[in-house]
Amino acid sequence: MKFLVCISNVPDTTTKITFTPDNKEFNKAGVQFVINPWDEYALTRAIELKEAAGSGTVTVLNVGEADTEPNIRKALAIGADDAIRVNAAPQDAYFVAEQIAAIAKEGAYDVILMGKESIDYNGFQVHGMVGEMLGIPTVAPAMKLDMSGNTATLEREIEGGKEIVTVNTPFVASCQQPMCEPRIPNMRGIMTARTKPLKVVPAVGEPARTQVTEFALPPKKQGVKLIPAETAGDLIKLLRNEAKVI
């Protein structure tokens, strides 16, 4: 079984988001980048399934410039066998999906996994685009993934419940908790990751279909109105008469 795990390079979850003075770009100064947390589920589950089967490969794929390589090496340290970096800034979901689809087709991967969405762009789009480009099923967002031969059984989250879906390879799934407990690299993994193959390839396909023109931050709160704990019930009156939300 050949697994292709797509990871993106995103600001750490504790990052305070700021922009350049013209609000045109995210301000990267002093920001630590990590593997997108949702992608960690995809990566760990692929490694677990490969280990359980006793054979197969896990290839990690990133669309990004050279500064994403530390996180690609981290994915190799967690247990991926090799890596591919498409040397281009990820312009939009469509552009990224084109790169993934091209590599998935060329390498004849059986299972293409990624996180539900990236925590910076929050597109939740790439999985479906890749599936459609390749003409194969997509299961998104998947909370559980088990494989038996070429057949996968997945739990797909729907609003208020879940669906059990069975598909044959090849397929695409976007992953989220509680699929597995994401692994962290150990020392041996970190040592071996240095010599694992990391191939850099140029981008392909058509240009992006969307373009970000400006960023904005949410409006600041006016300040908190405190109600004494002894007369907590007064809060409810304020919510009805002042805030008018109940």
Place this chain on the structure above:
Amino acid sequence: MSVLVVVECADGEVKKSSLEVASYGAEVAAMLGTTATAIAVGEATEANLATLGEQGITKVLYDAEPRLKDFVNNAYTKLIATAAEQEQAKIIILANSNIGAAVGSRLSVRLKASLATNVVELPKLNGDQFVVRRGAFSGKAFSDVVLSGDRKIIAVKKNSTEAKHEAGKTAEVASFSAQLSDTDFADAPSQVVMQDQAGGILLPEADRVVSGGRGMKGPENWNLIEDLAKALGAATACSKPVSDVDWRPHHEHVGQTGITVSPNLYIACGISGAIQHLAGVNSSKVIVVINKDPEAPFFKAADYGIVGDVFDVLPKLTAAVKELG
């Protein structure tokens, strides 16, 4: 050309998020000088679909194929693509739900359309430019995005726009068939399992949310959260540490790596307010924080606050709501 709105139904009713999407679609149609047609998916009744006229929908297409009752990605994609071609729709609008995002992303490739998800406002038309504002950085920011090309797909974030109701207006319900075959249902679910929702209120669509953190001290104390939620007609939620230790299920986890919600009222009980949690709730209209630590960072993001013990405060709030009647 027209605007095509995808309306999700369950148990015969149009989902609340789809009423919002229908209103949004009607307003976009008015901006462009055209009409809004809906394509219904899921289990619907003709009478309920006709009421989409109240949201400004002119015509509703409905394919009565019984296998469309549950979500099937390929079948829904083909259904909506066929409707879009028939209506010559240049703009397709869906809810930013698990269904909307799954179908919207496939449709964008099939129909060669540009796609924006998580959209929070009506589009702006700047000359030839079609610009939408969407949530980014998991609730910490917004980005304005230009959608290029002839066709555009917009997935609207839940609770970010209000559903209009013009009583008495009805939409024409037209039967429609996308000529779906067995192969379109190859990825149909073998089983659908619904959770027991507190009071039947789904967290992503809820107007009011009562949420608990580690300050609740254990799952056995959640009755305090549930009692207040029930009195308010609210959904229940929790912070990441709470779902990580399995006090509550993962689908209740609100935050940067859980779900982001934007209810009218969010009440946080015993949650300190880590930046990852705030990201998930900061588009709520009114935030109430109850915490015994006056230094809890959440108070800085709150509209109302009570410095006190949740075990003392929550029963008082529940009683006060019941008194209001």
